Amino acid sequence: MSRFKRIDSIVEAVGNTPLVRLNSIERDTPGVKIYLKLEYANPGGSVKDRPALQMMKDAIDSGRLTKDRMLIDATSGNTGVAYSLFGACMGYKIALVMPSNVSQARKNITQAYGTQLIFSDPMEGSDGAIRLVRKLVSEEPDKYFYSDQYSNPSNPRAHYLGTGSEILQQVGSEITHFVAGLGTSGTVMGTTRRLREHTRKVVCVAAEPAEALHGLEGLKHMESSIVPEIFDAKLPDEIMPVPTEGGWDMADRLAREEGLHVGHSTGGNVWAATQIAKKIKEGCVVTIACDRGDRYFAPMRWEKNYEW
Ligand SMILES: Cc1ncc(COP(=O)(O)O)c(C=O)c1O
Numbered sequence: 001m002s003r004f005k006r007i008d009s010i011v012e013a014v015g016n017t018p019l020v021r022l023n024s025i026e027r028d029t030p031g032v033k034i035y036l037k038l039e040y041a042n043p044g045g046s047v048k049d050r051p052a053l054q055m056m057k058d059a060i061d062s063g064r065l066t067k068d069r070m071l072i073d074a075t076s077g078n079t080g081v082a083y084s085l086f087g088a089c090m091g092y093k094i095a096l097v098m099p100s101n102v103s104q105a106r107k108n109i110t111q112a113y114g115t116q117l118i119f120s121d122p123m124e125g126s127d128g129a130i131r132l133v134r135k136l137v138s139e140e141p142d143k144y145f146y147s148d149q150y151s152n153p154s155n156p157r158a159h160y161l162g163t164g165s166e167i168l169q170q171v172g173s174e175i176t177h178f179v180a181g182l183g184t185s186g187t188v189m190g191t192t193r194r195l196r197e198h199t200r201k202v203v204c205v206a207a208e209p210a211e212a213l214h215g216l217e218g219l220k221h222m223e224s225s226i227v228p229e230i231f232d233a234k235l236p237d238e239i240m241p242v243p244t245e246g247g248w249d250m251a252d253r254l255a256r257e258e259g260l261h262v263g264h265s266t267g268g269n270v271w272a273a274t275q276i277a278k279k280i281k282e283g284c285v286v287t288i289a290c291d292r293g294d295r296y297f298a299p300m301r302w303e304k305n306y307e308w
Helices: 049-061 078-090 104-112 122-139 154-174 186-195 244-258 264-279
Strands: 019-021 032-038 070-074 093-099 116-120 144-146 177-181 203-209 238-242 283-289
Touching: 019 154, 032 154, 032 264, 049 078, 049 154, 070 078, 070 122, 078 093, 078 104, 093 104, 093 122, 104 116, 116 122, 122 144, 154 186, 154 283, 177 186, 177 264, 186 203, 203 264, 238 244, 238 264, 244 264, 264 283
Parallel strands: 032 283, 070 093, 070 144, 093 116, 177 203, 177 283, 203 238
Antiparallel strands: 019 032
């Protein structure tokens, strides 16, 4: 479906994202094509638009989300932006729980849509936000619809129906490998399930931060985290550790060499794609651009040249 179209609501602008070839990065690994699916082209600017919208639609259809309840969830930012924009557009109230040290830009974006923000302990990271939202919901169960992106099957379903299907339409049988980072794991779980239905084997790799304390915002180091219920460690063919440095350096290269100013998890995804490309002599690796780099202009905890 063309992006050149007239739409009745911003909801209809979700999906149908471009797939761009990484001509410069590819030169390091001749014989292997590398493609990046630009999920930042979604209206909320990230890979989380599809799952947020799917979770809301499925909850509305089943009667779990109504206009007199408030959707609440723990989010590091991008899912919150997506809930906020669709909530504003469709007329649903949104409350987000996030660690208080997420960037000011993230807080400003979600508040611009009229969303209520609740802050959790920054020292407890995204797991602290999950614990706080569970407490709030257990105290007032009738007030909230807890969307729970870490356990909600509509999250991976969005990528099964959207991301995975679109990748096959865009590259067809050429695809040999898919790789994406693990946050909630929705992208990897849903896309992998769809790619597995393809007639030819597609090797699907999950990328995760190599260290527990890392600077790849949006991604989870599973061993030291609350493991998402939707995550099935047996589904990917491989789980690849990604060093923060690799992700940050690749994000710089993507801006300078490809004109793609992306966030660090995207740098991590493309770093992982190049590791796959180095191992295979020929093939076609597809990965995901989760969000844009301008979301990270505000200072973050992890700094280059700084060791924990
Ligand atoms: C910037 C960024 N990258 C990657 C991810 C991981 O995606 P998923 O939750 O589908 O595993 C997220 C998810 O929150 C994210 O915000």
